[in-house]
Amino acid sequence: MKILVGIKRVIDYNVQVHVKADGSGVETDGVKMSSNPFDEIAVEQAIRLKEAGVAHEIVVVSIGEAEAQEQLRSALAMGADRALLVHTAQAVQPLLAAKILAAVVKREHADLVLLGKQAIDDDACQTPQMLAALLDWPQATFASSIQVGDGRAEVIREVDAGLETLSVALPAVLSTDLRLNEPRFIKIPQIMKAKSKPLQIVEFAELGIADTPSLRVLKTEAPAGRQAGIKVESVAELVGALKERGLL
Amino acid sequence: MSNNILVIAEQHGGVLNPATAKTVACARQIEHQTLDLAVFAADAAPAEHAAKLEGVGKVIWLADAGYAHPTAVGLEGRILALAQGYTHILAPATSFGRDVLPRVAAKLDVPQISEIVAVESARIFKRPIYAGNALITVQAPPGIVVGTVRANAFKPVTESGAACIEKHETAPDQPEHTRFVSLVGGSGDRPDLQAAARVLAGGRGVGTQAGFADIFKLADAMGAAVGASRAAVDAGFVPNDLQIGQTSKIIAPDLYIAFGISGAFQHLAGIKDAGVIVAVNTDPNAPIFEVADIGLVADLFEVIPQLEQALSNRAG
Numbered sequence: 178m179k180i181l182v183g184i185k186r187v188i189d190y191n192v193q194v195h196v197k198a199d200g201s202g203v204e205t206d207g208v209k210m211s212s213n214p215f216d217e218i219a220v221e222q223a224i225r226l227k228e229a230g231v232a233h234e235i236v237v238v239s240i241g242e243a244e245a246q247e248q249l250r251s252a253l254a255m256g257a258d259r260a261l262l263v264h265t266a267q268a269v270q271p272l273l274a275a276k277i278l279a280a281v282v283k284r285e286h287a288d289l290v291l292l293g294k295q296a297i298d299d300d301a302c303q304t305p306q307m308l309a310a311l312l313d314w315p316q317a318t319f320a321s322s323i324q325v326g327d328g329r330a331e332v333i334r335e336v337d338a339g340l341e342t343l344s345v346a347l348p349a350v351l352s353t354d355l356r357l358n359e360p361r362f363i364k365i366p367q368i369m370k371a372k373s374k375p376l377q378i379v380e381f382a383e384l385g386i387a388d389t390p391s392l393r394v395l396k397t398e399a400p401a402g403r404q405a406g407i408k409v410e411s412v413a414e415l416v417g418a419l420k421e422r423g424l425l
Numbered sequence: 426m427s428n429n430i431l432v433i434a435e436q437h438g439g440v441l442n443p444a445t446a447k448t449v450a451c452a453r454q455i456e457h458q459t460l461d462l463a464v465f466a467a468d469a470a471p472a473e474h475a476a477k478l479e480g481v482g483k484v485i486w487l488a489d490a491g492y493a494h495p496t497a498v499g500l501e502g503r504i505l506a507l508a509q510g511y512t513h514i515l516a517p518a519t520s521f522g523r524d525v526l527p528r529v530a531a532k533l534d535v536p537q538i539s540e541i542v543a544v545e546s547a548r549i550f551k552r553p554i555y556a557g558n559a560l561i562t563v564q565a566p567p568g569i570v571v572g573t574v575r576a577n578a579f580k581p582v583t584e585s586g587a588a589c590i591e592k593h594e595t596a597p598d599q600p601e602h603t604r605f606v607s608l609v610g611g612s613g614d615r616p617d618l619q620a621a622a623r624v625l626a627g628g629r630g631v632g633t634q635a636g637f638a639d640i641f642k643l644a645d646a647m648g649a650a651v652g653a654s655r656a657a658v659d660a661g662f663v664p665n666d667l668q669i670g671q672t673s674k675i676i677a678p679d680l681y682i683a684f685g686i687s688g689a690f691q692h693l694a695g696i697k698d699a700g701v702i703v704a705v706n707t708d709p710n711a712p713i714f715e716v717a718d719i720g721l722v723a724d725l726f727e728v729i730p731q732l733e734q735a736l737s738n739r740a741g
């Protein structure tokens with residue numbers, strides 16, 4: 178079984194993001210970039226499936242600028258076999274990302290696609306579902322447990338009402354939630370080894386994807402801040418302050 | 426311009442999700458000619474409830490026992506069939522809406538606007554990015570507008586309406602490849618976290634599952650829902666459906682009290698729209714105090730019993 182994993186280069190989750198003064202976007206100059214944390218969870222899951230003998234190859238794919246090779250290399254260091262960068266300088270919204278991934282899935286004949294449930298930059302939560310629809314494949318999103326066997330995946334999903342279990346036939350698209358696993362720590366020798374693993378760059382234009390409608394971003398602004406609050410010294414004072422506000 | 430809006434309602438176990446009334450509120454802010462609501466449900470109750478939502482012109486009730494546990498793939502085709510003739514399709518940005526609507530958008534070859542928090546015009550909307558650290562204003566391209574609505578950014582519409590209900594006996598298009606196996610409810614009969622007016626939340630500082638029992642007890646006394654930080658969920662103190670934050674539930678209660686939560690921005694993203702934020706934390710430098718309206722530097726285990734006491738004094 179061949180697993181394809183999507184990896185998005187995003188501003189590191191520890192960085193406090195600031196909106197540019199001119200409203201043209203958020204500050205990215207000199208800001209630390211990392212793999213989307215949900216994608217690292219997806220890579221970890223793929224490696225565990227390979228270690229369990231369920232998968233034979235893991236291909237990691239990123240879409241974006243040349244710098245995303247960094248994130249692909251760290252996925253290779255974690256244990257992925259091969260990497261592919263679909264190179265483009267344009268902003269890639271989820272619908273386009275899904276079309277690109279669909280083209281790659283077809284080229285690669287992947288049996289399973291693992292993506293993050295959401296990218297922590299745009300918080301769109303769309304790409305996996307769109308990809309599944311474009312391929313007419315089943316989907317199981319927000320996975321906190323994945324069991325693969327007999328050509329199917331049994332997935333426990335984190336939904337608002339609790340934990341839902343779905344059984345989907347492969348090929349399928351699954352998206353990962355936080356509790357699925359804890360990504361492994363990368364050791365130095367693995368980083369060295371990853372340097373010699375194959376990383377192919379495909380130009381976006383080569384994929385022959387038609388013009389895709391996208392959202393126009395008119396403005397980026399900082400959200401209204403909250404007023405500074407008060408400190409109270411005791412529970413009695415807290416109760417008083419809540420009563421004053423009509424909350425108790 | 427005459428817009429025709431279709432809102433996809435969400436129901437669970439025959440109960441209409443409160444996020445539906447808030448999604449209708451968002452839809453009403455878009456200039457329109459018709460505003461219809463599609464309800465996928467085995468029984469009539471959610472459709473009847475939906476018909477009362479102010480501003481709804483017609484409820485399209487798709488009736489089948491298979492809708493007790495709909496899957497995204499099972500709904501996709503039905504929603505696409507309904508989409509004909511509408512200019513906008515909206516659904517709440519709950520796990521339900523997030524699961525199905527992007528499939529619909531992809532099939533219609535249009536982008537989806539996720540987590541709409543404000544309507545500027547029929548095609549221009551605001552949505553948060555980076556855990557709410559920035560807001561973008563986006564314009565939809567020509568074609569049908571598909572969007573999920575951050576329910577707590579809108580006040581629910583009243584239940585003063587009396588829309589007609591159009592019943593369709595249609596089963597979900599459930600392909601063999603996807604099978605629903607089970608649903609294990611996490612938090613049972615407690616007040617709904619996303620709809621409750623008061624929320625008490627605990628973090629890693631609560632320390633144990635037993636520590637959360639105290640929070641549940643206080644919540645019962647206050648008629649509050651209980652929430653948690655991711656660290657508390659990861660530690661196994663409470664089930665995951667209580668998690669609040671960027672990558673989980675976004676809430677907007679009138680009162681939110683954080684016990685032993687540090688205030689990482691992934692958590693704060695979920696409570697930004699709360700009316701009053703109270704923080705109880707032993708660490709005076711915890712970032713939660715930067716957003717709290719009322720802060721108390723204290724041990725939560727001393728504060729909770731005192732709050733209970735204060736409440737019972739008031740009651741007695």
Ligand SMILES: Cc1cc2nc3c(=O)[nH]c(=O)nc-3n(C[C@H](O)[C@H](O)[C@H](O)COP(=O)(O)OP(=O)(O)OC[C@H]3O[C@@H](n4cnc5c(N)ncnc54)[C@H](O)[C@@H]3O)c2cc1C
Nearest residue numbers: 183184240268269270271292293295296299301302303304
């Ligand atoms: C400030 C700002 C301004 C923007 N301006 C524009 C603009 O002017 N024009 C425009 O077209 N877009 C713009 N965008 C959109 C931007 O390109 C989005 O980040 C992009 O659409 C993808 O959304 P997402 O990653 O949140 O998708 P999600 O659906 O949340 O991603 C889920 C998963 O899909 C996979 N995935 C998604 N993207 C990739 C990728 N590139 N490579 C590999 N895997 C991937 C990953 O596994 C990821 O975890 C802007 C965004 C921001 C934040």
Ligand SMILES: Cc1cc2nc3c(=O)[nH]c(=O)nc-3n(C[C@H](O)[C@H](O)[C@H](O)COP(=O)(O)OP(=O)(O)OC[C@H]3O[C@@H](n4cnc5c(N)ncnc54)[C@H](O)[C@@H]3O)c2cc1C
Nearest residue numbers: 628629630654655656670671672685686687692707708725
């Ligand atoms: C991709 C990603 C997504 C995430 N999404 C979310 C999300 O959606 N929601 C979320 O919550 N987190 C999320 N996180 C995690 C987030 O970054 C923080 O790790 C988490 O919110 C911390 O939880 P906490 O405040 O309970 O724990 P800690 O940061 O450990 O804080 C515990 C606090 O308790 C206080 N304390 C200890 N003992 C007591 C006592 N007796 N009385 C009073 N106070 C006490 C301490 O002073 C401390 O401030 C995400 C992280 C990642 C990487």
